[in-house]
Amino acid sequence: MLNNRSILLAFLLTVLCLVSHHALAANRAIEAESLVVTEHKTEINGKRLNYTATTGTQPVWNDKGEATATLFYTYYQRTDVKDKSTRPLIMSFNGGPGSASVWMHVAYTGPRILNIDDEGYPVQPYGVQTNPYSILDVADIVFVNPVNTAYSRVLPNSAGEMPSKDQQKEMFFGVNADIKYLAEWLNTFVTRNERWTSPKYLIGESYGTNRVSGLALELQNRQWMYLNGVVLVSPTEIGIEREGPVEAANRLPYFAATAWHHNKLAPDLQSKDLYEVLEEVEAYTIGTYIPALAKGGFISEAEKAEVVAAVSRYSGLSEEAVSSSNLDISNNFFWKELLRDEGKTLGRLDSRYLGIDKKRTGDRPDYWAELTSWLHSFTPAINHYIRTELNYKTDIKYNMFGPVRPWDRSDDNTGENLRLAMAQNPYLNVLIQSGYYDGATNYFDAKYTMWQLDPSGQMKDRLSFKGYRSGHMMYLRRDDLEASNQDLREFILGTIPAENEPAQYAR
Structure with a gap:
């Protein structure tokens, strides 16, 4: 039988445990350095292979050698490769800014993808x-999560103090700050994993295309790391301006693709294949629509x-709607x-997805049908996958979209930086991938960016474009x-050069 003293001692121990538990919960934080390695098997294009998945965190250091943040990453390596010097390494980034690497990680290039139907809709x-x-x-492949995305976080200083919001913005949250610290982080990653001799590639999606375009030059000029390729998936303008008549007219091919998909074009157009329709609309856009918009009210x-009749024919909208918009049709109005x-x-982001608004009136949708559908399937999948298959366990919240705003967009020269990186490095090639039904970063804008990237035309044989019958994340559609x-x-x-092929320009 317990005496009063024993009861009191048991009570105090219980209270102490509860206090300790709450103290730990109140100070929940990600480890600056962590590593979990798991082994896996898969089958790709009918061939079996083994691989490891390394999941963990690696610090970001400042000039004083102090850890200022830690980045969460997942690194996949095929295990039957004897010589890493000939094995390409892909460094993968998503966009936002503020988006985790989840999208391309578990839907595009990684060895595991979402349970979705063949068109990309969630299933249970x-x-x-x-x-x-x-x-x-x-x-x-290494999937990298910038600061405040996924489990990546800013770290307190040696005194236990967090940097102010303005300090964090200067350190991490802007076009050029983002590129600078990520280049340093990649240097450490490549060094730790002994991948300096490997052919190296960057792939970025959406805002991630700004990121990798800037990184191409930053890695060359500040880290002395030269690439073989950069892949721009659903690219932004990467600092190459599209304003006025060009910005307005460039939407028309996307409108035509969407209208074709929803059977809203005239029968003669609807009976053609999508590629035939787009070829006609692109020619009209360049040859007639841009010059007409340039005349403005005159x-x-x-x-x-x-022009009203032609734009109505190609967009699927009424002539009244086109005329009332003064030939300049906004995306928001088109979606509604x-x-x-x-x-x-x-x-x-994908005009195949449909939504329902409270009212039919108005000039923009109430919500984005495609994004809610994607979050529906991606969020549970990535949380389950990381914890159960990759065995990485933490109580930190996985940020699909993290707090990174306000984002400093000043001095965005990422497109020019990519051009200069290509000029300096004869090995460097660029591939652009776009979905025809993407209205946020439309495919014709992507083509325009490619055309403007190198005004000299001397590197156009190293620039290529691929289009797909889907949207921003074209890989969600099975085909x-x-x-x-x-x-x-x-x-x-x-883009892996032949043995002993030098990086030089021939005369």
């Missing part, structure tokens, strides 16, 4: 399945009427207007998952 039970088209057969009534009579709205990975595979294999 949530989780992942084998990616039979992953590029892991030809290259190792365009003649006769010419305006002709095209299926207004059916009570549906279009997705921004395009296969096609886009194969395009990546061919790009990687085709």
